[in-house]
Amino acid sequence: MDSYLSSASWKQLTADYRIWPGEPPASSIRTIALSHLHDEAACRDYISWFRDYIGAPDTQVAASMLAKRIGYLWIAPLLTAITFHNREVSIVLDKSYLYHKDMSAGQGDTRFPFLALEGLRTAAAPLDNRTVWREGVVKQIFAEHLAPLLQILAAVGPVSMAVLWENIMVRIAPLYAPGTAESGQEQQRMSEDFTYLTKTAPGSLFGMRRNPLTRFTEQHDGIQVAKSKRITCCFYYRMSGEYCLKCPKIDNENESQLK
Numbered sequence: 001m002d003s004y005l006s007s008a009s010w011k012q013l014t015a016d017y018r019i020w021p022g023e024p025p026a027s028s029i030r031t032i033a034l035s036h037l038h039d040e041a042a043c044r045d046y047i048s049w050f051r052d053y054i055g056a057p058d059t060q061v062a063a064s065m066l067a068k069r070i071g072y073l074w075i076a077p078l079l080t081a082i083t084f085h086n087r088e089v090s091i092v093l094d095k096s097y098l099y100h101k102d103m104s105a106g107q108g109d110t111r112f113p114f115l116a117l118e119g120l121r122t123a124a125a126p127l128d129n130r131t132v133w134r135e136g137v138v139k140q141i142f143a144e145h146l147a148p149l150l151q152i153l154a155a156v157g158p159v160s161m162a163v164l165w166e167n168i169m170v171r172i173a174p175l176y177a178p179g180t181a182e183s184g185q186e187q188q189r190m191s192e193d194f195t196y197l198t199k200t201a202p203g204s205l206f207g208m209r210r211n212p213l214t215r216f217t218e219q220h221d222g223i224q225v226a227k228s229k230r231i232t233c234c235f236y237y238r239m240s241g242e243y244c245l246k247c248p249k250i251d252n253e254n255e256s257q258l259k
Helices: 008-016 034-038 040-054 059-085 130-156 161-176 184-200 249-258
Strands: 030-033 087-090 096-100 114-117 121-124 217-220 223-226
Touching: 008 059, 030 034, 030 040, 034 040, 034 096, 034 130, 040 059, 040 130, 059 087, 059 096, 059 114, 059 130, 059 161, 059 184, 087 130, 130 161, 130 184, 161 184, 161 223, 184 223
Parallel strands: none
Antiparallel strands: 030 096, 087 121, 096 114, 217 223
């Protein structure tokens, strides 16, 4: 086993995101490999079930909610490994599973899925050329693995790619928000990686013509940061009855009330 996968850093990361090592628990009420979500028929079947299970009003809302959950379960941990641990964690899509705990048996606190991973491979960033290494890792995560899945969700929903990419962005941005615990070197790497992900990296690394994350950021004092308000609406209000704090519809609602 790679030493990183037995390290305190990886164990903490899996605990933070409640990632299950190996195959999903046998008690799971529903599982689906990430590779199957790349198949439109299989994805449509799962989204239809997921819609009913979480109480979403339609597949558009369900597809949007799933993209946000994937951003949290899958993309955020891999980017954490890159920036904070200088590690590439390569997953195998047909050995990576979304699974739902049996809430009726008191096993879970949410109807949203969790992530189980087996067959992981890891590699440390090279000391002499981290930039080239980072480019390859970003391309695998986004262009090869995530973008095809988002395209299927866009078709199944239907929901716009802009909404789906911003759903991913809202899960990425908190990782790179400056804190007080990071050293100067860590803060520099955070800033450099966030700028690369959201501005410098070409669209081809995301399977897109343009970098899909750039429009969701802005410059503050010469530093690339996430916008404080969303541009698109994720439709959360349609299943919860309330708006996200960053929802652009809040301002629209306030303006309507003032007229």
